[in-house]
Amino acid sequence: MLYSSEVQLLTTKTHWQQLSHPVLARYQVQLWICSVDTAIPQVSGNKCLKLKYALADVFQQQKAGVFTFGGAFSNHLSAVAASCKLLGLQSVAYVRSDSLDLNNPTLAFCAAQGMQLKTLDRSRYRQRHDAHFIRQLQQQHPQLLSLPEGGTSAEGARGVAELELAMTPEGAADLLVCASASGGTLAGIINRHTTPVLGIAVVKDRTLPEKIKQLLLPQSSTRLWQLSTDYTGAGYARFDDGLLQFCRDMARHQLYVEPIYTGKALAGLFSMITSGQIAAGSRVSFLHTGGLQGLQGLHYRGLITATDLALLSGSTAG
Ligand SMILES: Cc1ncc(COP(=O)(O)O)c(C=O)c1O
Known part of the structure; x- marks a missing residue:
């Protein structure tokens, strides 16, 4: 397949x-x-291992990509950005930050991979595991699968x-x-x-x-x-x-x-x-x-x- x-x-x-x-x-x-x-x-x-089944799900469910969460220097965000680029998928990141500094090498790399970067201030970022909050974001990205921070999930x-x-x-x-x-x-x-x-x-x-x-x-x-x-x-x-x-x-x-x-x-x-x-x-x-x-x-x-x-x-x- x-x-x-x-x-x-x-x-x-x-x-x-x-x-x-x-x-x-x-x-x-x-x-x-x-x-x-x-x-x-x-x-x-650990990135390729942790992302493998989540990204396979994107293809299986015929979605266009993922949205996920991370800090401004996150290894996870750079891994998601690079793997989505490789696989021709869209990626959206909710970054724990008040503003986006695109001179930051991690965010610059993510942006260069085509990742769409959005900010969440600290208090909103705390809701990243909250089912209601994820559902709200999911409505904004119906074609994307939600991927938890760090890629940590059963997959x-x-x-x-x-x-x-x-x-x-x-x-x-x-x-x-x-x-x-x-x-x-x-x-x-x-x-x-x-x-x-x-x-x-x-x-x-x-x-x-x-x-x-x-x-x-x-x-x-x-x-x-x-x-x-x-x-x-x-x-x-x-x-x-x-x-x-x-x-x-x-x-x-x-x-x-x-x-x-x-x-x-x-x-x-x-x-x-x-x-x-x-x-x-x-x-x-x-x-x-x-x-x-x-x-x-x-x-x-x-x-x-x-x-x-x-x-x-x-x-x-x-
Ligand atoms: C380089 C590196 N090592 C270890 C870990 C810890 O892995 P986990 O979050 O699955 O405990 C992370 C976070 O994902 C990481 O970026």
Whole structure:
């Protein structure tokens, strides 16, 4: 069928990288990083997995595209914009902002992909999960399907569950790890695997465990999983010099992460390793969920230097 072969364009190669680092050697932990690469960097990581079935639904229901929600520097918005462009679909974004700054690299990218950008102030943005509010927006976009913020839905978790994260090139992992924000990625990993799963929360959200549980399938009720909330720092998208230093250190070990999602979660995992919470001899598989486009926004806001932008995104050797 046309829609499924086109949406396949979003699904691509899984790449494994064993991280070589003195801390891992000292604590005898084998750490494998699993990346999901697509031809379009903005769609790589968890994005292609989370969007796959939602976009297939657009074709199945013969709709013209999607409308969705996100912050002004959102990885999700850039992924939706790029995949809709690729698939010839319309995309509309409701951006959490009072005004649209088209010099912002994320919004500039989205606009260049043909995404229509609209603003919602903070109080209206809070209604983004409200069924009545979505119905009102749906009336304005009868030809578009509504896609939740972050692409987190049963379809999103279903796409993530297609990823085999437990089988590293050196054998079965003892623990599967990922960053968790809206919970769809973690839920998908739990739904797929019987291996224990650890989510590292990168947002302060007391409702996150409940959001994850709502996406679990019946067979997951006995699965071993845990959500660590110890490494959120000052909250979503906040990071300190120590975390930036950690991301630089990773880049010097050929692993490129940003400090909002993957870097924050990985720094949490390293803390768990050095505090003895991960047993020596463990083989750990960590899902690199992407998000490197966000580095440009951090640089745009003066939160990282041009040198850090180049180093963390892998465009210079550090
Ligand atoms: C780069 C990156 N990593 C991890 C996550 C967290 O995924 P989830 O919202 O499914 O928990 C996100 C958010 O979608 C993200 O953009």
